[in-house]
Amino acid sequence: MQRILLSIILPLLFALPLKAQKDSVQRVINKEVWVPFIKAFNEGNTEAFLAVHSKDVSRVVENSIWDYKEYAQHTREGNAAMKEHKQAQKLELRFTRRVVNGNRAYDVGYYKGTATDADGTSRSYYGKFTVLLRKEKGQWKILMDQDSPEDASEATFQKASPME
Template sequence: MKNISLIILLLSFSAVVNSQSKDNLIAINQTWDKFYKAFENLDHSLMAEIHSKDLVRISGGRNILNYETYINNYKARFQQNKESGITYNISLRFFERINTNETASERGVYQLTVNKGQSSEQNYYGQFHVIFKKINDKWLITMDYDSSEGNTINKDNYLKASAIDDFNNFVKQ
C-alpha cells in the first residue's frame, strides 16, 4: 500500500512540474506585450485582439463586465486620453504563473503610470488575476480580475513580485 501511495504522489508531483512550460510563458508574454502596447499607444483594438469574446472582466468591489462593454469602455477612455494628452504606461510583475498547454492562470501586481516623466505623473497599483485559454493557437484572456485590495497594494508589493521575463520562480529547471 505504501508503494502505491508513493507512486501516486510521485506521478502527481511530476505532472505539476511538467505542466509548467517556459515555452508557454514566452508565448503568453507575447499577449502581455500587446497589452502593454495597447496602453502605450492608447489602442483599444489591441485590447480587443487579446481578449476572448467570452471574457469575464471583474473590477474588484465594483462590477462585472462582458467583452463588448469592457472593450467599448477602453475605446472611449483611450480616445478621451488622446484628446486630453494623457499617457499611460503599465507594467506587470508576478507572484504566480501556472500553465498547461491549453490554460494559464497568472496572478501578480500591476503598476499603472499616468503621464510618465511629467510633473503630473501618478502611479497606481493593484493586484490582478488573469485566466488565459489557448484559442486557435493564441493565448487569449478569458477572465480578468483586478483590485486595489482596499488601496493596500503599493510599490513594495509590486517590487516583491517577479519581473515578466523572470521565469525561474515558475519553471522547474
C-alpha cells in the same frame, strides 16, 4: 545509500523537463498576450488591446462583470478621454503566480501604472491582477480579467517577479 540518492535525484530529473515546458509556455503567453497588452495599453490602442482578449471575456470590475461588448465600450471611452486630455500612460507588470495546464493558464501579479498629464505631472498607481487565459485556435487569449487595489503598493510590486 544509492537507493536514497536515486529516490531524491530521479524525481528531480523528471521535474526539470516539466518546469522547462511550463517556462516555455509562459514565454509564449508573454509574447502573445502580455507584450502586446502592455504596448496597446500604453499607446491607447483599443483594437490591439481588445485583440488579446477572448470574445468570451469576463472583466470583473468592483461589483459588476462586463462582457466583451461592455469591456470594449469602456476601453474605447477611457482611451478617448486619455487622448483628449493629452495624457500618457505607462503600465508595468510583475507576477506572483503563474500556472499552466494544457490550454488554460492562470496569472496573478501586481501592476504599476504611471499617468502623465500634458503639463508633465505624473502619478503612479498600483493594483493586483488575476487573469485566466485560454488557448483559442492556437493563440492565447485573456478569458477573465480582474484587478483591485487590495494589498497593492510599490513594495508588493517590487517583490513580485518581472516578466521574463
